[in-house]
Amino acid sequence: MVDAKQIRFIIGMIGNVISFGLFLSPAKTFYRIIKKKSVEEFQYVPYITTVMNCMLWVFYGLPVVHKDSILVSTINGIGLVIEAIYLIIYFAYCGHKKNARRNILGFLVLEVIAVLAIVLITLFAIKNEFLKQTFVGVICDLFNIAMYAAPSLAIFKVVNTKSVEYMPFLLSFIGCINAIIWTSYALIYKIDYYVLASNGVGTFLGASQLIVYMMYRKSTPKDKTVKPSEVEISGAERV
Template sequence: MSGILAKYVAPSVGTIVGAIMLLSPIKAVWEIRKTKQLGEINPLPYPMTVVNCVSWVIYGAVAADPFIAPANILGIVAGLFFTMTALPHCTQKLQDIIQGIMVFSGCLFGILSMIGVFALDSKGIKQMWGAMSVAVVIIYYVIPLSTMIQVVRHRDASSIYLPLAVASIVNGGAWTVYGLAVQDVNLWGPNGFGAFTGCVQVALRLLFGAKKAREDVAHGRGQCEVMEIEHRPKVEHERQRSSVESLASWKQDDMSDSKALLPKASEQINTVQTEDGQGTKMKENMGANHRHSEV
């Protein structure tokens, strides 16, 4: 039973968790694709993912191990997609580094393949690609060490993503168990180191916590309060402005109505004056006729 767990269940768990870890940058990469900006994302792990997974696929092939290749084939595809998405938005310096990694690793794999074909037997080929895979994955695991040094120095573990650190423990532990079961030092050696680095990251996160995240939350609350205080006089000002505009509009409408009534009033006055003038003339004519009749 223990043999089944170690030789079949453990590598299956390692394959699933490893695939999840390899796909974990998808959200950040999709943000790069959407915004066309790199922001604060470091793209260098993406080409290293390709190099690491290619070396393990080759090692899985020469070692005739069916559990090694599947997750790493997925890692090659994901790493290439991540690299090609981020590359156009990198600075010239980062582009040169990424291109250098890809070209150098391609040349190195080509040279090692030629050495394996013409100079080594099957055992030597396995040892060569095993050493290559271990070297690459150690570099892959050493990268977080610089982050850990900064965590201890600043006593702030906000840069450590806890779920990913836990996944590193599970993934490294599963492959370590499998490596010990099949007696392959190329599997249990680097993966044991990876599980150890994951444990250190979890311990640092629990010890120091996310100081920066707490400060950001406090700063965000302070900003909300300031914005609310600043917003109050603006609201009062808008109300006063609205009242003044309403009063001005009412006066303007009143003046417009008055202007509209003026022509009508003038017309009525003219009509009255005309009628008065006609009445006066009629009276004068009647008076003249009366005097004429008397004569």
């Protein structure tokens, strides 16, 4: 008979697969960059922030912070590698953008310093296990909620233009499913309040995007075309 812990593991594996798909979602963008040898108008900010998010969740899922959450660390470790590859490609082809390379390196240095500070504070300044989880979990949630909220900004444009051309359905749909899976993961066996908090919010935001999409999809002009830069998405992990 399958117990709650095994069910949680299975759901976590499903979440890993879906999250892996989200990480790979910008691959087409970077194929275009390599092919054209230019980043055009694509921005590096989504990938910089995702690197920070991944580093934080990798640490959160380790036994030194939270036991029984290793699947959170594994998928974010994979995501960290993928995002690093995206940034390397961007760095190689962003020569025409003023100060882009300097800014990328500067942000990465600041992120590494910030994560190291969080790790050191957690390991050496905080002795209580619950306080460790709270300290790291709250910081992770802040980043995760921000990443879930980013695609929801398109809702205002959809309502104003009565067109869903700036809200890719697939991104909203997969993001919502991802949030639901990780919310379920957080609720089973041992409740993980920090994975639950950000993914609960993500489920609400994702559902809101889908509702708005269904409301305005029929009113969208058929002859409109969307530039890739207008629908660029990040491989942000939502765990």
